[in-house]
Amino acid sequence: MWERNLQDLVRGLRANKGDQSRFIAEAIDEIRREVRGDDMELKAAAVLKLTYLEMLGYDMSWASFHVVEVMSSPRFHLKSMGYLAATQSFEQDTDVLMLTTNLLKKDITSAKPLDVSVSLNGLSHIVTPDLARDLSRDLVTLLSHSHPSIRKRAVLALYKVVIKYPEALQYGIEKLKERLEDPDPGVVGAVVNILCELARHNAKDFLVFAPPLFHILTTSSNNWMLIKVIKLFGLLTPYEPRLIKKLHPPIVDLISTTPAVSLLYECVHTCIIGGMLQGSSGFSLAQTCVTKLAAFLEDSDQNLKYISLLALAKIVPTHPHLIAEYESRILSSVDDQDISIRMRALDLLSAMVNQNNLQSIVQQLLQHLVKPDSSLNTTQTAAQSLTTAAASTSADRSLTTPSVVSPSSSTAYRTTLANRILSMCAADLYANVSDFQWYVSVLVDLAYVARAPVGAVIRDQLVDIAVRVREVRRYAVQVSMRILEDSAFISGAKEDPKEGCEEVLWAAGWICGEYSSELSDTRRIIPSLLSPDVSQLSSETVSVYIQSAAKIFGTWAAGLTERWDEDDLPELKKVVGSTIDYLRAFSSNPNFEVQERATNIMQLFNFIRADLNAYKPRSRIPEQSNGFADASTSAFDPVGTTDPSFPKSLLLLDPLFTPYTLNPVAPEAQSSVPVPEGLDLDAWIVPEANIALRHEKEKSTEKKKKKDKKGKAKETGLTGERVDRSAARSSKTRTNAFEVGRTQEEVQAEQEEIAKAKARRMEMLKDDPYYIIDDRPKVQPDDVDSIPVVRLDDMPALNSMGSPKATPPLSMTPPPQNLRSASPAIPVSFTINRAGEMPPNAISPKLPSGSLPKQSPLGTPRSSTPSRLVPPSPYPTYEVDEGGVLPRATTPEMIKVTRTKKKKSTTDGSSKKKKPKDTAAVDQVNGNKS
Amino acid sequence: MIHAVLIFNTSGVPRLTKFYTPLRAESQPLLQKIFQLVSTRPASLCNFLDAPELQNLLGSKIGDEVRVVYRNYATLYFVFVVDGAESELGILDLIQVFVECLDRSFENVCELDLVFHFDDVHHILAQVIQGGLVLETNVDVIAQAVDEASLARKTSFLSANPLALGTGSGPRSSTLQTPLNWLTGKLGGIGAR
Known part of the structure; x- marks a missing residue:
């Protein structure tokens, strides 16, 4: 019989190209037979074949015991095969590893150096925490082996051991230090190598190595070693500032003399970490570095270009002006065909952006997203590019056109690029964006061209900007209208939900609704928000659409009351009618959110329709009046004498949405919510009695499990007793924290009753063989009813605690007239810069003024940046007129983002720190108020 | 540290895979992905593969600074997956060292040598790298040990x-x-x- 060895297997594989899987299945069967035999040679050959198959993706974990058998062979050629198989196949959780401890111990203490090296190499792969613990002593002994090659391997293996078993370092570190002075350069290199790795985890412990390392730095000429030593110093300097001074001369020397860019890169990196580029001498050093590195940008060798970009990105944060010179070169690197270079250039660019260059950089980056649009209509999916890759042989690879390989077409790259643009601009609360109209258009462009899953980020930024930057709202609304009317997104969402930026529609819908007063053509937008096509969008978007449509209508209708004209009536009726029709379609939407909103708003519109139909113009005969004027409209039809000339239902919707402006929340808002008096946050909401009961129950059930079942009745009885006690205890300590609806006694009695009933039932069921008794400890108390959830409503404190946004339920809003005079809510103000909103202390009734001294009631929500201070108004300011059209600052002045800021500035904000530019706006506020 | 050494040919068939970090579950997809990315890169590009896709695949295991350094010799790609502790250009040299060692021991190494002497290639690699750390960079010393x-x-x-x-x-x-x-x-x- 012929046994097949590895070569035969490979030949077989090559001969059976058509049906490899069957051939491999046969081969594995054969291997299974062979590994069980007694012939060690055969077993080893089988294991080796298996190792080869493992590389091709076949499992060999089942053979791990046989691998250990081969490893334990005394013959070197078999042993090395065994170790090879082990390194390739063993995992941390391979169970046979436990069997290898003695084997490894024997091998690494063997007299034969080759055995030792092969086992050290194997150990480096398969070491587990247990193996590391058991073998670390032997390994440390090997550090002074007579063979340099063994010492070298032992040093490297020690690293792996230390990773798994850090204690080993304690007794190994001294020997390791000795090895730095080893006569063999390879051993020294190995030590430097592992120190470099170890210092990445914990640099402090390795400061003791600094002197010998410094010696190496000044004497060695081996670049490999120098790179590692410099890297190592880069890790050490943060912990030992004195090193910086010491390292300065040799590093400067290296930077100016070395021809190796890799070494230069490491030097630059270490200089930066060590802060050597600070000060006047540092500046010239930085200049030298940048000049040298920038020269590589022009190099034809792409590798050097790559490294220099990498290094420049490190210098940028501290010396941006030095790099600025090379901006054009760096920008051209972003156009490089090589994705690696592009990524590095992107890194560098995002570190370089400032107010001045942001626009040009972003425009250039956008080009990348746009370009393939023209040449290549669809993005390459992974599968497509895989087939392209498989199809292109080595011969034509050099000929492939850039458009095929162009990295711009890969989704991952596009995603990265789009995200980079977004984060670049949004960094530090849009610090670098000076023109928000431009940025809004960038965001929208991105949504069109990105074809990457960045829609959610774009959506959030659009909404964020619209909320924070008042001046850009009109523009944002205009743009949003365009988006809403563009069917490209809807169809795009249908085609490829992953790559389209459908979420942008969410933002557009929301912005149009929230800032509907900025809309130029209200009637046009409602149909596009509610058209049946919309139902293809995600339900979140549709929900927002419905809400927005109501807001828009509300604003429009409220505006009509301003200049009421009887001629508007038919049109109004038409709009209401069509809106109801649209909404009806949504009221049977499968998504409950959409359904609920549609139904709610449809109902409101029904009111309006009824009112409109009942409306009788003063001067004219009613055009039509049918039976719709029923009880529902009577609410809007008071018998009063001061009847306005317009249908009163026109003012139905607007106040539902407009009385409170949405403001950004200050980061510290949550933490500065004052705790209302009388609210004890540490008090139990659910009286402790129940909790205690639960615990006791758990305990007793657990006990039950262990105990004989006969003890059950007694146990449950005991539980009852305990309930009594704990309830009594809690009633003593806790009752006063709550206004408890029922008395503790009642609760207690009920609990006892339940416990008793349960005990009776358990007793009854105990002997029933068909009933599986649930012995597990119950997390949920079975007397859910007794948890007085209702009491929450009675707690006065919780209401006033509110959310930071503190939007009281809208259902409570009084009719418009009342609202305007009595609302305690956050008013719309006209400050240009609004800081994040702070908790409305005004609502919290008895705020101890000492706790948050810097907050004045009602003024707080209007905090602002120090540069553009607005005097805090002691009273709520309203400028929403009947018409609901927001007066705007007349000059479209410089757009600034509002920054969420500390409340401090508000209170002392009456000091006139603001720029003159703002006065106009502020005046307007005051004017409006009066 | 070096996390993986991969050799595959121009059609993506692996000729050697060595993982120094437990990546076994991901080994085949990783191999496919790297092959797909590397094989589409013209020779004029740099030898560092810096793909966002790989970061997603490996980031959790290796950390932020995943670098794939590769070299193409005739029909073979030699790919090293390394992290920030290694110098990119250094690894490029190391690949060269490794290939020179293969060349010495096989005398004009070609793909078939690697296929049929799978174990020998592993033994040679073990003289260059041990457990993900560079053991020796001197070709003569390595050849002697081999x-x-x-x-x-x-x-x-x-x-x-x-x-x-x-x-x-x-x-x-x-x-x-x-x-x-x-x-x-x-x-x-x-x-x-």
Whole structure:
């Protein structure tokens, strides 16, 4: 019989190209037979074949015991095969590893150096925490082996051991230090190598190595070693500032003399970490570095270009002006065909952006997203590019056109690029964006061209900007209208939900609704928000659409009351009618959110329709009046004498949405919510009695499990007793924290009753063989009813605690007239810069003024940046007129983002720190108020 | 540290895979992904593969600074997956060192040498890298160690199988190998090429 060895297997594989899987299945069967035999040679050959198959993706974990058998062979050629198989196949959780401890111990203490090296190499792969613990002593002994090659391997293996078993370092570190002075350069290199790795985890412990390392730095000429030593110093300097001074001369020397860019890169990196580029001498050093590195940008060798970009990105944060010179070169690197270079250039660019260059950089980056649009209509999916890759042989690879390989077409790259643009601009609360109209258009462009899953980020930024930057709202609304009317997104969402930026529609819908007063053509937008096509969008978007449509209508209708004209009536009726029709379609939407909103708003519109139909113009005969004027409209039809000339239902919707402006929340808002008096946050909401009961129950059930079942009745009885006690205890300590609806006694009695009933039932069921008794400890108390959830409503404190946004339920809003005079809510103000909103202390009734001294009631929500201070108004300011059209600052002045800021500035904000530019706006506020 | 050494040919068939970090579950997809990315890169591009896709695949295991350094020799790609502790250009040199060592021990190494001497390639790699750390970078020292170990394996094999006719460096022939088998193997090898 012929046994097949590895070569035969490979030949077989090559001969059976058509049906490899069957051939491999046969081969594995054969291997299974062979590994069980007694012939060690055969077993080893089988294991080796298996190792080869493992590389091709076949499992060999089942053979791990046989691998250990081969490893334990005394013959070197078999042993090395065994170790090879082990390194390739063993995992941390391979169970046979436990069997290898003695084997490894024997091998690494063997007299034969080759055995030792092969086992050290194997150990480096398969070491587990247990193996590391058991073998670390032997390994440390090997550090002074007579063979340099063994010492070298032992040093490297020690690293792996230390990773798994850090204690080993304690007794190994001294020997390791000795090895730095080893006569063999390879051993020294190995030590430097592992120190470099170890210092990445914990640099402090390795400061003791600094002197010998410094010696190496000044004497060695081996670049490999120098790179590692410099890297190592880069890790050490943060912990030992004195090193910086010491390292300065040799590093400067290296930077100016070395021809190796890799070494230069490491030097630059270490200089930066060590802060050597600070000060006047540092500046010239930085200049030298940048000049040298920038020269590589022009190099034809792409590798050097790559490294220099990498290094420049490190210098940028501290010396941006030095790099600025090379901006054009760096920008051209972003156009490089090589994705690696592009990524590095992107890194560098995002570190370089400032107010001045942001626009040009972003425009250039956008080009990348746009370009393939023209040449290549669809993005390459992974599968497509895989087939392209498989199809292109080595011969034509050099000929492939850039458009095929162009990295711009890969989704991952596009995603990265789009995200980079977004984060670049949004960094530090849009610090670098000076023109928000431009940025809004960038965001929208991105949504069109990105074809990457960045829609959610774009959506959030659009909404964020619209909320924070008042001046850009009109523009944002205009743009949003365009988006809403563009069917490209809807169809795009249908085609490829992953790559389209459908979420942008969410933002557009929301912005149009929230800032509907900025809309130029209200009637046009409602149909596009509610058209049946919309139902293809995600339900979140549709929900927002419905809400927005109501807001828009509300604003429009409220505006009509301003200049009421009887001629508007038919049109109004038409709009209401069509809106109801649209909404009806949504009221049977499968998504409950959409359904609920549609139904709610449809109902409101029904009111309006009824009112409109009942409306009788003063001067004219009613055009039509049918039976719709029923009880529902009577609410809007008071018998009063001061009847306005317009249908009163026109003012139905607007106040539902407009009385409170949405403001950004200050980061510290949550933490500065004052705790209302009388609210004890540490008090139990659910009286402790129940909790205690639960615990006791758990305990007793657990006990039950262990105990004989006969003890059950007694146990449950005991539980009852305990309930009594704990309830009594809690009633003593806790009752006063709550206004408890029922008395503790009642609760207690009920609990006892339940416990008793349960005990009776358990007793009854105990002997029933068909009933599986649930012995597990119950997390949920079975007397859910007794948890007085209702009491929450009675707690006065919780209401006033509110959310930071503190939007009281809208259902409570009084009719418009009342609202305007009595609302305690956050008013719309006209400050240009609004800081994040702070908790409305005004609502919290008895705020101890000492706790948050810097907050004045009602003024707080209007905090602002120090540069553009607005005097805090002691009273709520309203400028929403009947018409609901927001007066705007007349000059479209410089757009600034509002920054969420500390409340401090508000209170002392009456000091006139603001720029003159703002006065106009502020005046307007005051004017409006009066 | 070096996390993986991969060799595959221009059609993506692996010729050697060595993982120094447990990535086994992901090994095949990783191989496919790297092959797909590397094989589409023209020779004029740099030898560092910096793909966002890989970061997603490896980031959780290796950390932020995943670098794939590769070199293309004739029909083979030599790919090293490393992290921030290694110098990119240094690794590029190391690949060169590794290939030179292969060349020395196989004399004009070609893809078939790697296929049929799978174990030897591993033994040579073990003289260059141990457990993800660079063991030696001097080609002469490596070659010497490789020869030593290979000679020891041969001696050990011969002493275990005194009647074996198999030649070559190492224990890859079984007891029953005959010259005939060797000859057909050669023919098959050529035919398949």
